[in-house]
Amino acid sequence: MQGVLGAFHELDAAIDAIEALKKEKVGEIAVFTPTPRHEFDHVLAHPPSNVRRFTLAFGLAGVTFGYWIAIWISDYWPIVVGGKAIETWVPYTIIGFEVMVLIGGLATVYSMFGLARIPRLTMTVGYDPRFSAGHYGVWVKTPPDRADAAAAILEKFGAEEVRRER
């Protein structure tokens, strides 16, 4: 992967640089930030995460399975008490709810892993340990002929370090 990386110590400088890079259309932009900042969400304008779809789908699957297993157990091993139904949905709501939370919660986590592409065995190009401390990284994936333009923008907006990676 070829591109240019700029390391910024100031948030607003990184934001300005991203806006300028977007305006110049020099390449695909990724940001490394020690903490999530709404400013980056706004400037990068990514669509909402799809985690919610997995949460909903597996939550519904979980509640269905929870009710089903309770009903199936009651049919398989009936405990017959005079005047009472073999299956009763009110107490089974507890099992349905708990299984919904369990399956829905775990699906949320695993979908986050999948969408965020983790676990990752190696650090891909562009990462620097400073980005988990106090620096912001702006990575521009760009072909060599546009790299100079990208580097010039990053430098102009105050990047502490600009380096080309391949």
Added chain:
Amino acid sequence: MATTAVPRFDGSNQRPNIPTAAVRLPAVKSYEQVDEEIMRTMRPTLGWFAALGIAILCMLAGATAWTYQIHEGLGAAGYQPPVMWGVYIITFVFWIGIGHAGTLISAILYLFRAGFRTSIYRVSEAMTVFAVMTAGLFPVLHLGRPWKFFWLIAYPNWRLIWPNPKSPLVWDVFAILTYLTISSTFLYIGLIPDIAVLRDREKNPVRKAIFSQMALGWRNSDNEWRHFTRAYLFLAAFATPLVLSVHSVVSFDFAMALTPGWHATIFPPYFVAGAIFSGLGMVFTIVIPLRKFFKLEHYVTLNDLDAAAKLCLFTSTVVGLAYLTEFQIAWMSGNGFEQDYFWNRVFGQWAWAAWIMLLCNVVLPLSLWSQQLRRNPTWLFILSLFINLGMWFERFVIIVPSLAHEFEPWQWGTYRPTFVDYSILLGSFGWFFMWFLLFIKQLPVMAISEIKEVIPPKLKRPFSFAHDLTEGIVDPDEVGAMH
């Protein structure tokens, strides 16, 4: 991810007990300072080794007593008809309750955007996981043949027997296993960005390799944060009703039984409020010494303690109201057995336990109406010890007098805990604190990435706190000309 992204710097003359959810950490100046000060807490000290040694000794005392009990049978634990639930079930409910405040602080207050949670939620969340791990031991300890505990779990088996899904004890299994899984997942997910910080700063190659594995290759990229923040929100949204359901289910263990003092519809909200109250007590017990020993007073500020103390006061009043409502229900029910039981509760055999409960859970927390005491860490710590004691006795008062004073006089009896009960109770504290002490020296006690979120970022143009999108691009040459 943090609850408050933009601290207010309006300079208004606010009272010290800030009425808003805004969190301010004026003594924390930079992201690097956060890394440095929080990672400093992970260096082992002599005091830590001493505390860990004491915790392990207590745990071994409990393990020894359990071994003795397995050899001798449950009679060694003082059980005799009619009181067949005693210290073990009391302590089980106590520890489950302790766990609830952690989820309240980490999940519910997150959804409510209560800023004061930011610096204490990691500790509270770890407390939840270890408290539930501790609580989960007690139903197993209570079994005559503990090695068959897995028979409660619904899975295809050679016995062709399945658990009864209408039994509150089976609901407990589902609820507690789900709670343990979700709360430990919630803790780990929140830790991933912080473990990445540790990975990037660690010098020791072995520890660095371990942190690298645990961080899952986290790089702090915008794509990772985008999915992470959404997943964290949904986990919080799941954990919120879960925490309410778990203690409701625990209360059903009692409310479903036809026993005086137990068979009441008030039990679920009463138990949930009590659980949160007791958990807040334990949060104070843990957080106040931690902020002192680790010199983190500028992270866990008096404003944070003040806000948590208000929550503690609120839950105390709810618990107090529940106590009174129980008496009112008995009085208005016209049921002689119920009335007799409640009379016995406050004037009978175990009246001293009921009065300890009322003193610790209702009377002493009234001191928190005073702002001066809410902002006094020493008093909050002392009060938290009374709350822990009072909440243990609340469960004692619910369980033992009810079983010892059922409908007919021939059913009445007594209960005397033995050294086995006391040793296992002590062992549970040892087990809990052993895990907790190990946690605080291996992983950050505060959420580094969330704290960074609430402190002002470093800016090139300090006259504007955040980037104003309406400004468009600010050309550096123009900024130079402005100055």
